[in-house]
Amino acid sequence: NAGVTQTPKFRVLKTGQSMTLLCAQDMNHEYMYWYRQDPGMGLRLIHYSVGEGTTAKGEVPDGYNVSRLKKQNFLLGLESAAPSQTSVYFCASSYSREFMNTEAFFGQGTRLTVV
Amino acid sequence: AQTVTQSQPEMSVQEAETVTLSCTYDTSESDYYLFWYKQPPSRQMILVIRQEAYKQQNATENRFSVNFQKAAKSFSLKISDSQLGDAAMYFCAYRSWETSGGSNYKLTFGKGTLLTVNP
Numbered sequence: 001n002a003g004v005t006q007t008p009k010f011r012v013l014k015t016g017q018s019m020t021l022l023c024a025q026d027m028n029h030e031y032m033y034w035y036r037q038d039p040g041m042g043l044r045l046i047h048y049s050v051g052e053g054t055t056a057k058g059e060v061p062d063g064y065n066v067s068r069l070k071k072q073n074f075l076l077g078l079e080s081a082a083p084s085q086t087s088v089y090f091c092a093s094s095y096s097r098e099f100m101n102t103e104a105f106f107g108q109g110t111r112l113t114v115v
Numbered sequence: 116a117q118t119v120t121q122s123q124p125e126m127s128v129q130e131a132e133t134v135t136l137s138c139t140y141d142t143s144e145s146d147y148y149l150f151w152y153k154q155p156p157s158r159q160m161i162l163v164i165r166q167e168a169y170k171q172q173n174a175t176e177n178r179f180s181v182n183f184q185k186a187a188k189s190f191s192l193k194i195s196d197s198q199l200g201d202a203a204m205y206f207c208a209y210r211s212w213e214t215s216g217g218s219n220y221k222l223t224f225g226k227g228t229l230l231t232v233n234p
Contacts, residue, residue, distance in 0.1 A: 106160035
């Protein structure tokens, strides 16, 4: 059981380049999330999805887009990378409120550097 | 909107001793979940303990326990018999139970407390 898997683990981009981060979960979770983690800022929600085909903005959505075409996958895209997007990105997934196991399960993170 | 505050950016403890990490939160809801996550240098986010707000009994997981004060909106984590492997960043997190407004989907995190364990 792989849990939540993020691809890639590390990436260096030049300003203006684009890339897509892939998140895959095999726990049949309805909810999926993308967070970014910066020093002293904790984890901030970028976008989230409450089900296949649905996405919504979180706290810091600017400069990012997402898609959830399949229930198990949640993609985070950067169309034109900026140095301010240098961060560690975490994908997470969880059950909906009907389930007692309400904690989120996290991927191992992607360290992205934009130069 | 809910907010989570961890007022201690850094804490240290001697091995085998006890340490308490603080967390307060702001919410107008009556039902919700609270969590403590641990993030060691490997970067992996690991669930330490979970508390349901409707339960009065404080959650306990081996050496980890919480002091949940609902009226004070306080949720502290106590680590007993600290071990070197407990050194990590600790995050407090809140999840709504309410469905109105569709906010029950997300976790709101504090900024974290970096715990050092001294041998």
